[in-house]
Amino acid sequence: MILRIRxxxxxxxxxxxxxxxxxxxxxxxxxxxxxxxxxxxxxxxxDPALLLPAAAVSPPPLLSDPAVLLTSLRxxxxxxxxxxxxxxxxxSKPPPPKxxxxxxxxxxxxxxxxxxxxxxxxTRQEAPLCAAASFDRDSANAFQLYVAExxxxxxxxxxxxxxxxxxxxxxxxxxxxxxPPQVGTExxxxxxxxxxxxxxVDAIAKGLGxxxxxxxxxxxxxxxxxxxxxxxMSNQEVLQAAELQAEGGIPEWxxxxxxxxxxxxxxxDVHFEAFQMSEICVKLFKDGVIETEVGDKDDPRLSxxxxxxxAGGKDTMEVDNDFFLVPVKxxxxxxxxxxxxxxENRGNPIAMSxxxxxxxxxxxxxxxxxxxxxxxxxxxxxxxxxxxxVPALTACIKNQSVVPEGYQLLIESLxxxx
Numbered sequence: 001m002i003l004r005i006r007x008x009x010x011x012x013x014x015x016x017x018x019x020x021x022x023x024x025x026x027x028x029x030x031x032x033x034x035x036x037x038x039x040x041x042x043x044x045x046x047d048p049a050l051l052l053p054a055a056a057v058s059p060p061p062l063l064s065d066p067a068v069l070l071t072s073l074r075x076x077x078x079x080x081x082x083x084x085x086x087x088x089x090x091x092s093k094p095p096p097p098k099x100x101x102x103x104x105x106x107x108x109x110x111x112x113x114x115x116x117x118x119x120x121x122x123t124r125q126e127a128p129l130c131a132a133a134s135f136d137r138d139s140a141n142a143f144q145l146y147v148a149e150x151x152x153x154x155x156x157x158x159x160x161x162x163x164x165x166x167x168x169x170x171x172x173x174x175x176x177x178x179x180p181p182q183v184g185t186e187x188x189x190x191x192x193x194x195x196x197x198x199x200x201v202d203a204i205a206k207g208l209g210x211x212x213x214x215x216x217x218x219x220x221x222x223x224x225x226x227x228x229x230x231x232x233m234s235n236q237e238v239l240q241a242a243e244l245q246a247e248g249g250i251p252e253w254x255x256x257x258x259x260x261x262x263x264x265x266x267x268x269d270v271h272f273e274a275f276q277m278s279e280i281c282v283k284l285f286k287d288g289v290i291e292t293e294v295g296d297k298d299d300p301r302l303s304x305x306x307x308x309x310x311a312g313g314k315d316t317m318e319v320d321n322d323f324f325l326v327p328v329k330x331x332x333x334x335x336x337x338x339x340x341x342x343x344e345n346r347g348n349p350i351a352m353s354x355x356x357x358x359x360x361x362x363x364x365x366x367x368x369x370x371x372x373x374x375x376x377x378x379x380x381x382x383x384x385x386x387x388x389x390v391p392a393l394t395a396c397i398k399n400q401s402v403v404p405e406g407y408q409l410l411i412e413s414l415x416x417x418x
Contacts, residue, residue, distance in 0.1 A: 003075060005031060007083040008051055008190075009090065010292055011243070016070065024073075025066030031083065036090055043084040046073065048181060048192035050082040078247075080193055120289065122311040122319050125278035128326045130252040131170040133214070133274040136163075136335030139177050142343065143216065144258055144270050150346075153221045153260040156184040158191060161214035162205045162374075163335075165252050172213050172252050175335035176374040181345045186220040187300075188236055197344075197378075203386040204377050207394025208336075214254035215244050221260055224300050231321060233257070233275075234300035238321050239292060242277045242285040254328055274328040281324035284309075336398075338369075341376040350379055356415040367408055372397050380411055 001019035005012045014030050016022045028039045043050065047060035063073070063081075075081070147157050159177040166173070178201045181192040205211055217237070224234065233241070241255045257273045284290045284305075291304035298304065302318040311319045341358050342350045355376065362370040371377065377394065384390050389407070396403045 022070045024063045024068045037085045041085045041089040120309040125326045128276045128328045132329040133172045133254045134331045134333045135174045137332040138339040142339045147218045156189040158189045158217035186222045187224045200381040203390045207391045216256040219259040231301040235303045274330040276326040338373045341373045352417040
């Protein structure tokens, strides 16, 4: 089982050899060996709030008993565990090198073909695997409007894209955005992912005949610049996009950048651009070739490698990020869902009074139309069984059929709560 250990310094992957018998203590020792943080200085939790500044005063529940079995924590392959430690606790000392094997290092003949085969060649990918990306215009507008009016493009914001893939044309249709808990600065967006909430999102999407198809993020107007000029994506953005595309599991996965371009007259225009990370980029990330530790003084235009690669016809340890970007045609469409309900994880909890207001505004419409909003469904899904109720309710929305009376009464009763 592979667990993702998220800290303020990034994400590390830990392989747990025997997950059925492994304990929290075993995980702590694996972290000490891989992340180089001593066990006594580790604070572990399944709650992403551990990484927020407020955790210093009021920490969330911790994994403090080393004898607890990991299986009892409902951890699965790919689950996140959150790790906090004092600022100077993480050692920069690398793990000891493996002993050289004479049979593998000396006395073995290598041909020129062998040497060429061992080279990692980074070339531009000419064509995307996604033919085009079409964005539901209301969802796109709701996302950029919040960034423009509430954040003033001063910090980054991100969301997961959900929609449909046309198997024949390889076109992606994005119908809604889910915005996970997150903390954004000018240069970095840290996703504080909630596995339970994501399970509800995925259940809703599946019931609607959709799935996760990509990532959208904004670029702040004051982001770090390169001495050599402008660039499309920073090294940190390349890392995050490659990781999520690798996790996405579909060849058509798309990454969309939203940015504000200011003209000479001071006016600003919001632009949407779509890309895929190249297949070689994703492979380099999976193989651990791309350096995941990004320093403050590193050129954001370049991605560092952990071993030498061939790019642009020369051996190098740094690759221009443009080598990894494959542009995708972008357009818009009117999707099947509305976007009138308040959007999740934007700072303030959503009260049930918002559900009442939403239903009242649309009372002239059939009930199925009134609830055909992803963000409303996500709010209601907390009170539903995601294995039985969510599929039944979303099937009504997908087919625009009559909602059973029981679900109508439940939603109306929730709307009546203070």
